[in-house]
Amino acid sequence: MIRIRDERVIRATIESLLDNLVHLSDPTGEFSIKVADGSIIDNKSFHYWEWTSGIGLYGMMKYYKITNDEDVLNQIVEWFDEELPQSIEKNINTMVQMLTLADLYDITHDKQYLPILNEWGTWLYEEAHRTKFGGLQHVTFGDLNPQEMWDDTLMMSVLPMARLGLLFKRPEYIEEAKHQFLLHIKYLQDKHTGLWYHGWTFNENNNFGGVFWGRGNSWITIAIPEFLNMIKLASNDGTREFLTNCLNDQVEALSQCQDQSGLWHTVLDDPTSYLEGSATAGFTYGILTGVANGYLDSRYQSVGMKGIDALFDNISSDGALAHVSAGTPMGDNAEFYKQIKISTMPYGQSMAVLALTAYLQDVKKGQTGGMKL
Template sequence: MKKTIPAIFCLLLANVFLTMAQSGDLKNFPKGTDPLDVGKRVSQRYVSIPFRNFDGIKSPPNEVTYPEVCTWFGALKFAKESGDKKLLRQLEERFFPLLGSQKHLMQRPDHVDHTVFGSVPLQLYMQTGNELYYYIGIDFADRQWQMPESTKHAEQYQNFLDRGLSWQTRFWIDDMFMISTIQSQAYLASKDEKYINRAAYQMTVYLDSIQQPNGLFFHAKEAPFFWCRGNGWMAAGMAELLRNLPKDNPDRPRILKEYEKMMETLRKYRNEEGLWGQLVDQPDAWTETSGSAMFTYAIITGVKNGWLDSKVYAPIARKAWIALNTYINEDNDLREVCMGTNVGTSKEYYLARKRIVGDLHGQAPILWCATALLEK
């Protein structure tokens, strides 16, 4: 006799899945969107291609660019969280040429976008125990707060240092991901709180200087536009800092408050897909995936660490992650990534920016999200 599943059981099962979706379950995902699988695919895509230039430019780069660093760093964190020793070896082997045949590509800590490079050797040190990586990385972190040898702009640099800030201070919205990441990694590797403390203080000064009343950030003072990826850098930077910042740090309450304010505003500006537009507050803006992935990372991290109400924000994170996966093509490249963008003077300038496939600005935060979802 053929057995059938009782209707009441089917109804109960349907209710279970509905409850999971409504509660924002961050462990069980539809086929093709499992963070372990996605992270593996995107990581392998990364290691399969040599160092890249900016914005899909085909010519070889003359440096390891900061989007490359952010992707490399994300892949390393994913390797650790997933326990993927093969991937770790591949990522470490990627570093070897920078010590020899490709040493001209290694960054120098002479600019905020260059100094973030130090996060890669510091993460390698923490996973392999090779002290060579430690000394390379910690030098980058130290020199971010040391007067450069060049005397050009010395007075301005000294003014920042006298205020307890990095001499690399620019008050640009991507700075506080770059600074928070290298200084957080230096803290984790060395156990010296001076690194994380100065990054936290730097963050409060940036918040005082450039955060708007709604919690978002203009691209620049002369560009009063809430550009998606620019805000993504700040959201991810605050999340990265808060997840590593000791609970007793005096600047923590202020940073957490402003983070929460930003997340609340982002909650209100989601589009129908559950993602965010190229200009966050403009309903006619096209969905921009790199900034959306950075926001998603910041929200996942907030939910996982208890900073955000899981009943409100976990469903947002879940929907955003699933939606982002619809933009990953068969080559494991993220589509609809805004090309590198300088300060614009009109809404039209931002909406007309070229959209790139597989740009590392987008690959990086996909890996951050996958890792954050795997974390306990």
């Protein structure tokens, strides 16, 4: 049974999530990661330039766009004011901040952002490491991951490439983004189930442990609708039809492995693995967005609404989303993913914001789960 919540409740929950997000830190270093070159990467703190905070900013910007909440916009501006003067390593994961910075430029028209956006876009298009057939190699802090493609790349770098292509009127960026989606689908989406493997290596010509990792899959459920909304292809465009078909294949499989609680497991086809909050939030956002824009069949709306109920059930009174797995590198077997620790993490907060923002938009339209409000 669908539980309808009014706009005030949804907004209050989102704002609680955001307040928790901006105060996240890791003073003991429990969730820091030591990478191959010996560097220590802070995966938990919001005030640190890594993909984790980048996804956090993305959720904040989505909420600002539908509410015009100046406090939220100011927090985004302040984050970039603090971080842009720092020396930042360019890699696949640190690129995701450009999604929010491009939007920030459109809103503020602050020309100081343009050379930064141009520099990062040029780096990604012209200089980033590539795999066989030109795939974006998933380079992270301290690790080149040679000849490896990961599903995270579509969210962290390919969406920003398309966004910068639009901003700077560079159609070659858009075409390259299309190419990356098609290449990643070829090597990462399982033809039998429709689910996605975490990665592919051309060194071994395999999908590592062949694991259907929850959050990795959720990047796809988010990225395909976001990409299609961004580049606005004609309804009969071949790339749009292909991506839409792949999304429907994935979401059909997701509908079959959603837990009774409305959450999904961190290893999607392994019910002995723990239930995971960030993947659930990502799936919920992608499904609701996909249905709202006609990329997914309307019958999947109930799957998304079940996810919404699960998120509300797992957001604490102080705005923390429960059951969020920590930063997760490539694993060789399901057990690796099952052993990743859980905590409140910035991307979990933000992905929950994304999901509730999609729900808020449905409520504003007076339509949820096929029912008039």
